[in-house]
Amino acid sequence: MPMPGYVFRDGQPIPDSDPKSQPDGGQLGTSSTDMTRVSTSTSSAMNTPTSSAADGDHPTDSHALANADHDHKGAAQVNEHDTIKNLGWNHHPNDVPDLVGGLDNEDLWTLIRRFNKQMYHVKATTAPLLGGLDLNIADEDEFSPDKLRANVERLYMTVIIGLMGFGKHIARLRSWREPRRTGAFAAAYAVAWIFNLLVPTFLTTVIVLIVYPPSRPFLFPPAPLALVDSNTGGVQSPKAGVLGSHDSATGAPEKHKGEAVEQEASNFVSGIGSIALSSATGKHEQGDPDSDPLNKSVPDPTRLAMAGADAKASAQGGTPNEQHDKTKQPMEDAMWGKMRPVMHIIGDISDGWERFANALSPTAPFPKEKPRLTLAAVLAPALAVSLFTTSAMFMKMAQLGVGVGFFSDPLVWRGLDWLNKNYPDWQKLLQIRNSILKGVPTNAQLTITLFRIGEANKAPLPPPPSSDQPPPNKPKSLNGDDIALDASHEEIQAAIHEDPTEKEAAEVAAATTVGAEEKPKHRHGARILGFFKGTTATGVETKLGVDKVRAKVGSTTAKNHLGVLPKEEERVPTGPVDFKGRYKGHKGWVNISTAAQVPCVSWSKAASDGTGGAVEDSIDRHEKHVAFKVPIQEIQELKKVGGLGWKAKIVVGWATGKTVADGLEIVDKEGNTWKLTAIQDRDELFNRLIAIGGQKWESW
Secondary structure, eight states: OOOTTEEEOOOOOOOOOOTTSOTTOSSTTOOHHHHBOSOGGGGGGSOOTTOSOBTTBOOOHHHHHHTSOOSSOOGGGOOOOSSEEESSTTSOGGGSOOOBTTBOHHHHHHHHHHHHHHOOEEEEOOSOOTTSOOOEEOTTOOOOHHHHHHHHHHHIIIIIHHHHHHHHHHHHHHHTSSHHHHHHHHHHHHHHHHTTOHHHHHHHHHHHHHHOTTHHHHHSOOOOGGGBOTTTSSBOOOTTSSOOOSSSSSOOOOSSTTHHHHHHHHHHHHTSOHHHHHHHHTTTOTTOOSOOHHHHTSOOGGGHHHHHHHHHHHHTTOOOSTTTOTTHHHHHHHHHHHHHHHHHHHHHHHHHHHHHHHHHSOOTTSOSHHHHHHHHHHHHHHHHHHHTOOHHHHHHHHHHHHHHHHHOHHHHHHHHHHHHHHOTTHHHHHSGGGTTTTTOOOHHHHHHHHHHHHHHTTOOOOOOOOOSSOOOSSOOOOOGGGSOSSSOHHHHHHHHSOOHHHHHHHHHHHHHHIIIIIHHHHHHHHHHHHHHHHHHHHHHHHHHHHHHHHHHTTOHHHHHHTTSSOOGGGOOOOOSSEEEEEETTEEEEEEEEOSSSSOEEEEESSOSSSTTSOHHHHHHHHHHTEEEEEEGGGEEEEEEEOSSOHHHHHHHHHHHOOOOOOEEEEEETTOOEEEEESOTTHHHHHHHHHHHSOOOEEEO
């Protein structure tokens, strides 16, 4: 396996093309000359990763930052070669160099992991971007429970965790366990109250916190979230029994930074009611195959909640069926219909929180001072007015505002009608993302900018590391003397470590209970469950075996099922140039070529970077077996699709314990579609494709 820094030869010449050739390319194995749809004469109008515009349009701020010269550079920001560099794909995290200047690799991988869960479907847009950044959520974005789940998880990881931290800071201040800090706050409050300067003092404090970051840990010293008791403000033992992470509510151990919070968010969603049950199982998952017989034959687990309620009503003498209850279907339809705006509201709240966080603590390469100064400038007039406004004047103005709002309805509607006619986009211009936070990214927009930086320098960012081993059940390193809590170093160490005596007692008690009461029942239940699990696994394997036969006689659905449950020995290191995947059921490789004049994505039965042969031979073999080749700049839409339907995924995952290999749909500007299935590293392929071209993307 090559060490980080290994250079791949991914460039192959773009052959002369026939503009009339079909996108699917007919039979596999025809020459690449017939498969290339767009001629090289269009290359002058196409964007390479280092170009400055796309078809005459101005680039986004993200594209401009990706091609800028940065002061503090990581390995992905140094362009030393004309060919792709491998900076640590499929390597141990310790062997990966610092990728982005000013950003730790663990923080970068946290952003990428969450980006992969958030992004399903993107489309290129030509509409002007009022905020200067692309990858905004489309207004017509459709609802799906799986997408709702992702939004609620993001809400937990950003807003809810942030509010938990704020609440625990308040508890620490109110507890007087840190007497100097609480006393200073109390004295400042008393002086401001005596001189009627409470509002100016509050606004001044907020402005200082915004423009001068060192004031934040000084006024609000950080402490691990799980270590602080929200009731007493003192030290508590984490709910997980050990302090294995500093930014999670439970303190659970994690293998990599941010994973504990992500797992908490997943469990948070799984514990919500009927709608969240549908979200947790991913009903109508975006990207389900259009036709999946295995999916149709599996019962719908999200109906269990409704079935349980109907059974209870029947037992009490009710008649819950649709013939007697005419409100059943209309209410279900109304609830599902309202979920789309709810999903959008949750997404907008998370986006706003992320933008404020990135404005207060910007991440390179985005500017550091401008967002903070903008926020301070918004508060400065309010501070000036508050210095000359008494309490009586404030109450008078508030009363006037209530009266004007109540009695001026006709004037308000006429004013809104005038604005809509003369300034159709006035509401969008007032959104914080297009006004005070213009140019400040969400985490997704930050991540795609980092992807573009890597592509601009021929150094694609490696994917987050993964491991099959459980996280170590030991506390993270923590210096108790640096934590401003009313507890000694020994008390803090006792809290963050699992008590061996209590652990042993709990294990003995649990073993005794199981052995004395439930062991026979558990044994029979396990046998029954194992029988059904084995039977289901056999049925799945049989169904997929039948698909192999059906695929040979031409069934498109069966072809799309081939390879969706890859065997462990079939997994090979892939990326950043070649990705193992299937096209029309055939085994092969998806290749991304950026060294040529026109960056392209293609599929062939042979890899191009040396897998299975010498580099030169592999390129020749790849070109001979190309089934299609699409210029990346011509891509209009990218959509992640499931290898199986959502119900089939649940059953297959439970019965076999295997991971389903998913697929990707590529749509060009003329509407031609190429569907790749059983892609080993689908998310990494998706991320490279959206970062290479000059498209302005919208999230759907």
